[in-house]
Amino acid sequence: MNSPVLSIKKVSKSFPVGGGSTKIAVDRVSLTVPQGQFVTVIGSNGAGKSTLLNLVAGRYIPDTGTISLNGTDITNLSEHRRAAFIGRVFQDPLQGTAASMTIEENLSMAESRGLRRTLRRGVTKERRARFRELLAVLGLGLEDRLRSEVGLLSGGQRQSLSLLMATMTKPSLLLLDEHTAALDPKTAQQVVALTERIVREYGLTTLMVTHNLEQALRLGDRTIMMHEGKIVLDLSGQVRQTMTVADLLAEFTRVRGESLVDDRLLLA
Ligand SMILES: Nc1ncnc2c1ncn2[C@@H]1O[C@H](COP(=O)(O)OP(=O)(O)OP(=O)(O)O)[C@@H](O)[C@H]1O
Numbered sequence: 666m667n668s669p670v671l672s673i674k675k676v677s678k679s680f681p682v683g684g685g686s687t688k689i690a691v692d693r694v695s696l697t698v699p700q701g702q703f704v705t706v707i708g709s710n711g712a713g714k715s716t717l718l719n720l721v722a723g724r725y726i727p728d729t730g731t732i733s734l735n736g737t738d739i740t741n742l743s744e745h746r747r748a749a750f751i752g753r754v755f756q757d758p759l760q761g762t763a764a765s766m767t768i769e770e771n772l773s774m775a776e777s778r779g780l781r782r783t784l785r786r787g788v789t790k791e792r793r794a795r796f797r798e799l800l801a802v803l804g805l806g807l808e809d810r811l812r813s814e815v816g817l818l819s820g821g822q823r824q825s826l827s828l829l830m831a832t833m834t835k836p837s838l839l840l841l842d843e844h845t846a847a848l849d850p851k852t853a854q855q856v857v858a859l860t861e862r863i864v865r866e867y868g869l870t871t872l873m874v875t876h877n878l879e880q881a882l883r884l885g886d887r888t889i890m891m892h893e894g895k896i897v898l899d900l901s902g903q904v905r906q907t908m909t910v911a912d913l914l915a916e917f918t919r920v921r922g923e924s925l926v927d928d929r930l931l932l933a
């Protein structure tokens with residue numbers, strides 16, 4: 666059998682919070698994601714969603730546990746090296762692109778991600794033709810603005826470009842951390858539709874954090890809920906299909922309630 670694309674085993678990460686104490690952001694999380702699965706990740710503020718994605722991307726190295734990609738242990742691989750296999754789009758439209766560089770320079774850079782410097786090439790004629798094709802798919806007219814500075818684009822245009830840059834090399838894994846949260850509702854909807862299209866077309870294995878519960882259930886194949894650094898709910902198949910937003914909210918309340926009870930027990 667093929668190895669799963671992503672295999673996280675008992676991964677934990679704590680941060681110092683001053684006074685010599687630590688906060689456990691991710692607490693012995695295990696998660697296996699097979700090829701082509703699209704997982705939506707929900708959970709309240711501070712639940713550990715971004716930290717989990719940051720651990721997978723190599724921004725942070727886990728305190729304990731292992732992370733494997735396509736069967737290879739990448740737990741200690743640098744963020745830079747992982748970038749060759751992992752595409753990311755962040756919440757902030759300013760983060761995924763270089764504002765002072767042109768659209769074609771940004772795309773060139775994205776295409777060379779993870780390659781040795783000597784293998785990187787400039788913007789050639791063939792590359793430019795390919796970029797035009799890719800940009801045309803966005804339907805934003807960016808294919809005629811290859812030499813415009815990215816800083817001149819709107820938030821939605823920048824996020825669409827970020828998505829293109831994160832996926833154009835068909836990465837093993839795509840990580841999306843609330844990548845539409847900073848956009849107005851209509852633009853957010855367009856970027857979500859684009860996300861769906863790109864993920865399906867390339868068959869990308871994807872983890873997408875969202876606060877939109879309706880979206881979490883509608884998009885993709887599986888939904889996980891995090892709470893206090895742990896995965897407390899893992900939905901797929903029939904169960905997920907029949908799940909409503911109201912059911913999810915009830916689950917949120919239930920896990921929060923239970924943790925309160927736990928705290929009380931601990932204090933007793
Ligand atoms: N670099 C850091 N230094 C210190 N504490 C951190 C750091 N990153 C995250 N934390 C803490 O870890 C916990 C989990 O944070 P994380 O950002 O993963 O949550 P989240 O689920 O993404 O929340 P949100 O929905 O608000 O984005 C929080 O208590 C947060 O304050």
Ligand SMILES: [Mg+2]
Nearest residue numbers: 714715716842
């Ligand atoms: Mg977050």
